[in-house]
Amino acid sequence: MTVDLNSRYGLNSAHSEVVDACKIIEPCDTLDMGCSNGRNALYLGQLGFNVVAVDANPGAIDMLQSIVSEEKMTNVKAQVYDINNACLGVDYGFIACTVTLMFLDPARVDAVIADMQERTLAGGYNLIVCAMSTEEHPCPVRFPFTLKAGQLREAYEGWELIKYNEDIGTMHNGAQLQFATMLARKPG
Template identity: 80%
Template sequence: MIEDLNSRYGLTPVHSEVVEACKIVKPCHALDMGCSNGRNALYLSQLGFNVTAIDTNAGAIDMLQSISLEQNMNNIKPQVYDINNASLSEDYGFISCTVTLMFIDPSRVDDVIADIQKRTLSGGYNLIVCAMSTEEHPCPVRFPFTLKTGQLREAYDGWEFIKYNEDVGTMHNGAKLQFATMLARKPD
C-alpha cells in the first residue's frame, strides 16, 4: 500500500498525470526532472521504480534526501542538476517532466527535449506537462517559457502518443491555464 508521504512531509500531492502514467508504465529506471521536494519521486519509489530525482534547488534536494533516508528508500537518488545543461548521463525507461519546462531558459528547450528523447530507452516513455500560451488562452503567469499550439506534438514526431491534449487546467495554486499534456512511447 502506498503511504501518503506527501501529506506527512507537507508536500503538494503527486501530479495526477504521474499517477495515470503509472497505470501503463511498469517500474523501471525513472527520471523525475525538476523534482522539487520529491512529490513524484516518492510516489514512483513506492511503486518500485528506481528514481533519479533532479532539481537545481539544493535545499529541495536536501529535503528529498532526508525524507528518503528517514523512510529507508534506497531506490531514490536525489541530485542537484541544472536541466538547462541538456546533458543527462544515464538512460531511463521513464522520464517525467511535469510543470518544469516552463521554468527553464527558453533558448534551451529544444536541446532539453532532444536530450530527454536521446536518454529514453527504446520502448520507454516520456511524460511532459507544460504550460501553454495561445491566442484563445494567453498564459496568466509570466513563466520564462510556454509552449505554442502543437509544439510538443511536433517535437515528438515518430513517437507513439499514449495521451496528448492541450486542455485548460488548474495549477495546484488555483491558477487556470492551458497545458500541453503528453505521455509518449519511444519506438523500439
C-alpha cells in the same frame, strides 16, 4: 500502497499525470526532472521504480534526501542538476517532466527535449506537462517559457502518443491556464 509519504511530510500529492502513467508503465529506471521537494519521486519510489530525482534547488534536494534517508528508501536518489544543461548522460525507461519546462531558459528547451528523447530507452516513456500560451488563451503567468499550439506534438513526431491534449487546467494556486499534456512511447 502502504503509507502516503507525501502527506506524512506535508508535500502535495503526486501529479495526477504521473499517477495515471503508472497504470501502464512498469517500474523501471526513472528520471523525475524538476523534482522540487520530491512529491513524484516519493510516489514512484513507493511503487518500486528506481528514481533519480533532479532539481536546480539545493534546498529542495536536501529536503528530499532527508525524507529518503528517514524512510530508508534505497531506490530514490536526489541530486542537484541544472536541467538547462541538457546532458543527462544516463538512459531511463521513464522520464517525467511535469510543470518544469516553463521555468527553464527558453533557448535551452529544444536541447532539453532532444536530450530527454535521446536518453529514453527504446520502448520507454516521456511524460511532459507544460504551460502554453496561445492566441485564444494567453498565459496569465509570466513563465520564462511556454509552449505554442502543437509544438510538443511536433517535437515527438515518430513517437507513439499514448496521451496528448492541450486543455485548460488549474494550477495549485488556482490560476487557469492552458497546458500541453503528453505521454509518449519511444519506438522499440
